[in-house]
Structure formats: structure tokens, C-alpha cells
Amino acid sequence: MTDLATPVAPARPGILRRAAPALLGYAAVRVLGLLALAVWSAARGKDAHTLLTARWDALWYSRVAGLGYGYEVRLPNGDVHSNLAFFPLLPWLERLLAAVTPLTYADAGFAVALLASLAAAWGVFAVAEHVYGRRAGVCAVLLWAVLPVGIVQSMAYSESLFTALAAWSLYAVLTGRWVAAGALALLAGLTRPVGLAVVAAVWAAGLTSIRRNRSAAPAERAWRPARALGMALAPLGAAGYVLWVGHRTGRGPLGYLDVQAGWRNGFDGGYAFARFTAEKFTSLASAPAGLGLVVGVGLVIWLFVLGVRGRQPLPLLVYAGVVTALALCASSYFGSKPRLLLPAFPLLLPPALALARLRTPRAALVVAGAAVVSAVYGAFWLNGSGPP
Template structure:
């Protein structure tokens, strides 16, 4: 991978260097192989899930659309906010923990088409996942060329928890908004970057990572321009910087007003047993596994965390563009330092697609036949694991 520390360095098609996006048809044709590979991997995951479900006597449709968080999103879409579940042990689960963009879209789609909120959620995830894959490809294409972009989209599709991309969850929608925002930062489209960051901030709390990518890259870009005497579009950059946090801040403020507390959203998350403690709870969880009969699981967790951190360090050493490092780093930091249901951590890290860039670059250097074979094996393992996961504990 080349030195791409500058956010405006181009390894993409020639149109990227002109400051203009290519025409929609040309861009779609350029991304088509990545989108086809992505769709094929996700279809394989759904087929394996369906076969497994029929064999186990479970409805695959229900597994994808009407369990865990998807039920909360559907309820918000149908009835609005205001539902609270009181559990034993003092936990209070409020639907205010869920950001509003996905249920808003579910409500709109189900009002226009004869779809339930849950089915609208599936449709939104299906479309959003394709746009996410397109953005992931675009970033990989710009950083390392077309083969790297295709490999990056394929690896993101074949993550062990990639099945979540096909569920009525908010991960696909968030990743689409976040990845395109980061791409816009890379290409100097500051207003688009800020607007998409604001929408990402209405989708998940980790929208803060997108804001950080916009803000820190803007600050560094200005410092470099001042040092080198270069010119930057200050007005557009300033507007993008101002827009970026608006969605995230607006929802935090609304929950604060709704609950009558400045720390309202944090209090809501506390009722779910969530929050940030610097990773102490997660460390204690792993330690408990290492010292008990489930020590192999503890070892596996340590290996997984070490692999993820190593991938991030590899990205730093390969001098990935700053917005990618900031975005992936903040997503990773928030996921590893949060307490709560630890089985959800792989899902929380899923939007950090830049972590896969070193692997994508290595895959792109292989001969085509070997690369295809590698992706096929990884995709099959992902499909089998996804079916096993959803028939077991699955995402919360």
C-alpha cells in the first residue's frame, strides 16, 4: 500500500483527481464487480441461514426481522418513543437508547408501501448494505486501486458477523452514511462529508467517530495548508465541520429534554447496563473466562482483540489516510471500552471497515484464482457462522 497520509491523495479513477465525481453510470460500472461480489456473499449467508432455519424448525424471516433490537426499532416506527421495560435487578430498558433515523425510515417506507415496519427495516438494510458496500469499495479503490476496493468490499461482506448487514438493524445504514462521509473527506467534499456525518449521528451513538474524522482531518488540513501556503475552501470546510455533529447532538439534546436531565441519554444507557469504563468490565469478563472452565473462550477473545489491534497498527504503519485512521480508531476505542453485553462487541466493530484494508491489499496482490478461492472459503465460513450465531445467542 502506498503512502496515503494526505486526505486528498488519489489512487482512484482519473475523475477523482479532477475534484468531480464521474457520472453515475460510469461510477456504478466501475463499482459493479465489487457490488456483485458483495451481493453474492450476502445471498450465500441468507441461503445458509434459511436452510439451517428450516432444518431447525425456525423461521429465517423472523430471525432477520423480528428479534432483539429489530423489535425495538419496529415498535418505535409504529408507536413512537415512550416504551420502557422494567426488569428484575433494577435494569430499565427504555427505547430512547435507540437513535431515530432507522425507525423514521421504517415508518415512511411502511406508509408508502404495503410493508410492516419489520419488513421495511429489512428492505432498508438491503438497500443500505449495497450503498455501504459501494462506499467501502470506493474507499479501497482510492487507497489501493480497484482490486483492493473489490477485496475490501468482499471482506466486509464476509465478516464473521456479516449476517447483521442483512438484518433489520442499523449497522448497514450507519456504515453506508459513515463510509460515504469518510470518502467525501478523502476527496475534499466537506459539505457532503458534514451532511452525511450528521445523518450518521442520527443513526447510532458511534456517529461520534464520523464527526471526529471530519473535525480532525479538517484541522490537520488547515495546518498543512498554512504551513505550505496552499489554499483550502474555508467556507465549505467550515460548513462541513459545523454540520457534522448536528444529528448526534440533536438527539442527545432531545433525550435530555425528554428525560429532564442534561445526562439523559447516558442515564438511559445506564439503565441498559451500558456505558464506558475504559474497558475495565470487558477486561474482567475476559479474565473470568481465562480463570474458569471456559478458558478456551477467554483465549479466543484475547486473540481476537489482539488481531483487531494489530490490523489497526498495520494501517498506521502503512500510512492510511488520516480520516480512515481516526474513524476506525474511534469506532474501535468505543467498542473496546464500553461495558454491557460483551457478545455484541464484534457487531459494534463491524462499521470499522478500514481495519480490513491491510488484508484487502494482501488479497489484491494474489493471483485472481487464488484470491477468488480465498474469498469463497471465507464467505462460506462466514455464512455457516452467521447461521449458527443467529440460532444461538446472536446479537442483543
């Protein structure tokens, strides 16, 4: 691994060529998922296109693109759902693409998601290859593709865009490209609230680098302004949007928290989620669901522990830890938690290493089986409760 304390080295040639098997495999998994969704939706008399582009959060993003901010829905129970809860980068891109093509805002969001998902897969490969080698990089991408909620990567949601920006920011950090890391973290902060995880990773790496470089030779000091600039850029996206919402609502820095409260979103340290899980064990009918939640959370925590024990680079651990904490400890709709964990791709590096150790035919069989299960589940999920 490149030492964060050293100046950037020239990039190795052929990074896209090295990533080609991963990207082709990723595209194949996504096509399978979309085909399964189309068949399942047609059998149920539903429109797969609508499910991908014009329901749940996708509808809110396209409304921001078309109407701007200020739209809200008041529910009978008094809750206020404001579109200020949705960060602006995806709607900006939807509006830009719709302005230069015949696409609607919804279809522009779908196009952005498809392109961003490929960029995200490439970024996941770049990070995993840099740390563990090419084979592990390919396996990491394929595991990210076959996640049970992987269909979200192809929806007009912001997960793919955010993961692409986060992955490439982390890669920039790992390779000493501080300004690029900060700029990408800024954009990630304009995409989702969890952009704070990317900021934290950049700052953790920067502060560690500062501590290690106090006695650096004079020849190594010329690049230090780049590190400072990258660290300064990183929080501007998230901070800028939160402060703008506060100004618009007249509530200052607390304005965005008020907006989230209208959606019943907040951070309670996991209390609401723990209570929700415990309630599943109050009847025999719901106990299997409760057991599944416990196993799922345990698996996520175990994967993070494996990353720590495997001495993953600090930026990856910080990023994955913050994404996981925000997903599991938020008091938001509990069915959305698997989707919120989707950007936490460093959690997949330990199983990617295990998959990389298998012989190619066996590894291909594992991935193919997981891809089929993911495609079927994604089709079932989007035609049912979906990923709000």
C-alpha cells in the same frame, strides 16, 4: 491520494461501473448467507424471517417506528430498558417506507438494511479504491461481506445504514467534498452513538487541512467556507438527539447516559471486558473461549497498527480508532462486540491489500471458503445466542 488541502476535483466517471464486480460479489455472499440461514432455521423449526426482522434490536427499532419514543421495559432486577437508547434515523426510514408501501415496520427495516448494505459495500469500495486502487477496493468489500458476523448486514439493524453513511462521508472527506461529508456525518450521528467516530474523522481532517492551508494562495481560499460548513454540520445529528433525550428525561446532557445505564451500557475503558475475559481462564472448560477473546482483540489491535504503519489517511485512522475504542471499552453486553466492530471497515484494508496481491484464482478460493464459513456461522449464531 487527494490532498485534503486542495479544492475538490471532478469525480472520475464510471464509479458504479468500476464497483460492479465488488457489488456483485457482495450480493452473492449475502444471498449465500440468507440461504444458509433459511435452511438451518427450517431444520430447527424456526422462522428465518423472524430472526432477521423481529428479534433483539430489530424489534426495538420497529416499536420506535410504530409507537414513537417513550416505551420502556422494567426488569425484575430494577433495570429499565428504554427505547430512547435507539437513535431515530432507521425508525424514521421504516415509518416512511411503511407509509408508502404495504410493508410492515419490521419488513421496512429489513428492506432498508438490504439497500443500505449495498450502499455500504459501494462506499467501502469507493474509499479503498481511492486510497489503494480498484483491486484492493474489490477485496475490501468482499472481506467486509465474509466477516463472521456479516449476517447482521442483512438484518433490520442499523449497522448497514450507519456503515453506508460513514463510508461515504469518509470518501467525501478524502475527495474534498466538505459539505457532503458534514451532512453524511450528521445523518450517521442520527443512526448510532458511534456516529461520533464520523464526526471525529471529519473534524480531524478539517483541522489538519486548516493547519496545512494557512499559507494557501488566494485562489484556493474560495472553498474554505465549504470546509467550515461541513465541520459545523457534522456533530449536529448526534448532539441534537442526545440533547433532545436530555430534555425529554429532564436530565440535561446526562439524560442519554442515564438511559444507557438502564441497559447497563457505559464506557469504562475496557475494565469490565477485561474482567470478563480474565474470568474465562478460571476453569479449563472456559479457557478456550478466553483465549479466543484475547486472540480476537489482539487481531483487531494488530490490524489497526498495520493501518498506522501503512500510513492510512488520517480520517480513516481516526474513524477506525474511535469505533474500535467504543466497541472494546464499553461495558455493554460482551457478545455484541463483534457486531459493534462491523462498521470499522478501515481495519480490513491491510488484509485487502494482501488479498489483492494474490493471483485471482487463489484470491477467489480464499473468499469462497470464507463466505461458506461466514454463512454457516451466521446461521448457527442467529439460531442461537444472536447479536444483541
